[in-house]
Amino acid sequence: MSPIPEISGWWLPLAVLGTSLVPALLIMLLAEHRQGVRTVLNLGAAVVKLALVAYMTWGVAFGNNYELRFGMMPGVDFVLRADAMSMLFAGLSAALWLFTTIYAIGYLEGAPNRSRFFGFFSLCVASTMGIALAGNLVTFLVFYELLTLSTYPLVVHRGTPKSLNAGRTYLRYTIGGGAVLLVGVALFTSLVGDVSFADTGALVSEASYDATLLRVAFWLLIAGLGVKAALVPLHGWLPIAMVAPAPVSALLHAVAVVKAGAFGIVRVVYNVYGVETAQALGVLFPLAVLASITILWGSVRALFQTEIKKRLAYSTISQVSYIALGIALFGPWGSIGGLAHLLHQGLMKITLFFCAGNYAETLGVHDIAELDGAGRRMPVTSAAFTIGAFGMIGVPPLAGFVSKWYLGLGALESGMPWVLGVLVLSSLLNAAYFLPIVHRLWFRPQTAPWPDEHSFGTGETNRWLLIPTIATAVFTVGAGVFANMPYSPLRWAMLVVARVYTQ
Amino acid sequence: MRRRVARHAVAGVASVAVGIALWQAIGVRSIPTVSLPALVREAMPASGVSHDITAVLLNFRSYDTLLEIAVLLAAAVVALALRDTPRERMPASQPYLILDTFVWRITPLLVLVAAYLLWAGSTRPGGAFQAGSVLAGAAVLLRLSGLAVLSVDDRLASRVVVVFGLSVFLLVAAGTLLAGQPLLAYPPAWAGALILMIEAALTLSIAVVLFSLFDNAPQSRPAAAPAQRGEA
Amino acid sequence: MNADRLYAYVGVVLFAMAMYAFLTHTHLLRRLLAFNVMGGGTFLILVGLAQDGRGPDPVPQALVLTGIVVAVSATALAIILLRRWFALSRSTALPEDQS
């Protein structure tokens, strides 16, 4: 039996949420100069949260039930619940958050408005945790919108006209997307009622509902989620939001925002409609096509970017859709690939953004053309970048390879062999836009002085920036090499998938 | 010009429509099944007064009257708030009606009429409102003839008189509540006396308030208007 | 037609006519005049239609008495505001009505 007490703790999900909500409010009230207290609060909360999530993951693995439920309004409950799928996202967020927090503390040293920044930063984690633990569509929507609101101050943090304009674009997309999602959720709820997420789908039998309306609701939901997941053609906000500080970009692209969208799609397909019902409704194939288009389009656009962060942004658009693609491939292998990629892409992309931030902070480099010879000046960062880039391309034995391998299997299994072509083409494009950077780093001599170099004593850069970068790079390797260990991303994805399919 | 025409057209259509609708609706009216006059007649003996309108105003529907006095107070308060500051106030205002002697003769008469109306209210037409307004009228006449016998301003005494009627009314109301009765449910034996007391107090306050509404109207000239107070 | 009904009809005419005046005049004193005439019309309708040939009804009469006091309060308040407004702006109409 379970080695830990069989508790159905309603307090645990609440505590996970509270470990970022309470610090968020405290930090916002904190005077600007109280840096020590702020750092302790930030890191303390991140560590406690990680511990709580780890404990909860362990419990979920043994089938424990953690649920908080109360009536929010007539006919709708507020539900926080930990199932295997939630822990996938919660674990990713909690882990990457710790790293991003460390990174952000170093990155913003001496910058203004840090109380506001870290306040909303923590609020953003709280939203992500809420998204992970939401037990029904309305609760999901609550945190999905909260995420929009808490990321806006981060995007416009610098207060320059450029960032304010980016913030406006960001809002137009996300608030619009939120409205569409709201209609989708409302329509679905009016058809089916307020149903909780279930492993094999909350729709008991699609036959008893109007299939057309169900499809309409499905596409409304996907459209609303697709904005954050940056599905083409709803991706426009993402490259523009690159004006934000590097930790924010890491957050938007690797963990919080795009993943929230992707995770939402996962929830809708698996836990709301049920993957088998979705297949029966015939909505999976169009979703696969959409995802494939996004994968290729993002990669092609990435090729033409000259700024590091912009190229990474388009790369994100492309890579996040692997998740949607995996889900749309009906069959366990594809699902495993998609879900594993949710974690893998997070690890790899956050590494790349940390590196981009390191180059910008240490050398003042923003453009790819300025990177010549940076490998010699910053070997550790460049090594991490290389790992991340190879992972993205899908070089074995890195994390990205594992995802792509299972996606390939899924393509064959679901009878969509053309997806293999997409995967191959996309990998080639990945190589085409990442390898030149790697080449510049290591094999080109420095031709011009660095635009704005800072010295950090003995290390190549600030230690607060370097440690998280190394850590995530190591995890990228580990997730690939030790893919078969218990609690690895892959194994956890397999656990989830085993519960999703009825047969 | 076009706005003016449009405004007249809209107003015309609206007024004609309302007029016609009312005219038509009155024509097809039905006779109500409830008869309040009968109920009033039935309850008169317990009302403490013998004049039915006074009974309605100060007993059956005394709450309406309480709120109505509050309305009057609201107007009086705004008048006090927006009253000219002593600096803005015109020096001794010149009488622009030459009726001194007439006013002098009529004033005592008006005071007598008011007293009669107040007294008559419990048995015949009359009551606090009529009495109060006659008194106020007398004060207005005096004021117009240049005799400022009364000034309702920021002094405590003025403010006490302004709220006197309402205070008495409220004290009676609170008293009934504290006695465990419904609001303004007078003990039958005292009803007549209480109503007369309230009416007397109201007469005084109504007179003063109505006069203050006249007297406190701003006099200041545009040219001498003080620098505009800060925009909100 | 009884007298009560007749006065109710007079009230209707007064109301409609004064409403037109209220909506078209820009001079605020004229609008106040119109308001008072409208009020008079309403009171006539209230009492006239309630009695309608069945003898006096003290309830609507008491209501009208209340209404008259309320109307004079409102009129006085309006005049005070108008005079203060005039002192500041030299205008007797609302800004949007000044041609």
Next chain:
Amino acid sequence: MTAVSAGQLLPWLLVAPLAWAVIAVLIESRRGALTIAVHAIGVLLHVALGVALYTSVARSGPAAHALGGWSAPLGIGLRADGLAVTLVLLTAVVSAACAVYVMTTERAAHDADAETPRYFWPLFWLLVTSLNGIWLAGDLFNLYVGLELLGLSAVGLVALGGSETALSSALRYLMAALLGSLAYLLGVALIYAAYGTLALPELAELIAREPLTQLAIALMTIGLCLKTALFPLHGWLPPAHGVALTPVSALLSALVVKGSFYILFRLWFDVAPEAVTPLAAQGLGVLGAGAVLWGGWQALREPKLKMLVAHSTVAQLGYLFLFFPLAVGTGVSAAALATQGMLLHLVAHAFAKSAMFLASGTLIAAAGRGGVADLAGIGRHMPMSLFAFGLAGVSLMGLPPSGGFNAKWLLLQSALASGQWFWLCVLLSGGLLTAGYVFRVFRESFVESKDSQFTPTPRGYDWVALTLAAMAIALGLASQAPLSTMTSGLRVMAGGT
């Protein structure tokens, strides 16, 4: 005191604020500690009474009080059902918050600008009296007197600003209020002619669908819509709410306009559901939609902060009117959902809008000027006020978690349940417009500029605004209990129409 029945408690909610109005007049010339202490006691007493009445009615059902011991129709009845007591409590809380804001000003009044204008307090208490009177009224004519008291004290409060615009706004407001109450009174006259009574419960039994009644309802509806500033009769509202002193604006937008709407709701759904038609309801809905779109559009273009918030009130009032087409001539479940949504919106908007006005006033006090553009760079100096503004904005936009979201959700569900997709589009576009004007303010505040100067403001301002905004948010997580209290016993919930 032993357990007082809710019925005996009712009149105190009128007597107490009226008594404080009298006291306020008497101590008007005194400033400072005494004034603050006296009114603080009044505010506490009022809140205590509100809480006591609410809990009593929520627990043991509606209460009534026959004034003067004369039962209706001869006398006037007060009645307190769940909806009425909720609004009484809402009034107590919001007015208390505004009072605390004023007291904060008074305490911090070093300079003459910040001083509370003379005679604020008597008008404040008269306003509170009239609101309680309206929520608890059981008689059509008594409602008329209540409406007049409400209108005159509100106009007076606007005029207290003393500036040229304050006076013209007050005059415009007064003209609209007078016209509105006359139309209402004419309706009352017709109703009395037709039924011989003014008591609401009795009328509810008697009213039939016949021309005189329908004309009366129509007249009263028009008058009340004018007083509620329903588009296109809303012209008086933005200047009045925009120019008034900050706490007054908060009171006006949060509570005063709801007074006339409440009467309208009672009239249509409690008193005369037999006499109203779906066509008229659709008409009100269309005007409500117009208000949502036009008000939002105006707010989007408005250069002054408080005017922006005032235009937002026009838009938000529009949502209340979307309720009519969803509740008249539709099924029981759609009507019930719409009722819940509308009532929740009413309460949530009261909290959110008062918070937003108070926060705006604080921002303006800090910036020294009232333009949205003058806020450039204020984010670094006034984070608390901005946070309160933002929380209130969340509720107004209808984003979760907030009372505004729950309200919008319920209205959406009602629109879906009754198959009226049109209203769904209105709800959504309204939300997007709201987001547009709320974030306009944030866009300015987040500008990093070195040269802007801001004066510090009392901390109390922010706490008041934050408390109100937090209530709007909390309502999003706990709307079940207040909703069940508010809707208990309403005819429309049982498919009254």
Next chain:
Amino acid sequence: MDGEANGMTISLAFDWVLGVVLVATAAGALFSKTLFRGVVLFVVFGLLMALAWVRLQAPDLALAEAAIGAGLTGALLLDAIGHLKSRSVTPSHNDDDAVKGST
């Protein structure tokens, strides 16, 4: 019998006349050329209303209308006219549109 009917006819005729005069006076008050005449007519209208209240068997209202409606309101309005006119810079031959005095 006949006499009573006659009396009724006569009094109804009086009511008709009073009604017409009321409307006419009101029209004069509302649409007169000068505001002063309007207000004077309004006072007359108030007194006629008092008469109408007598005819409606409402002596209380007659008293109140005469004292408040005609008397006080009239005084308030007249005083206001005096104030607004005497301070107005524009020649006040037609005060109706003397909305914005030229400075």
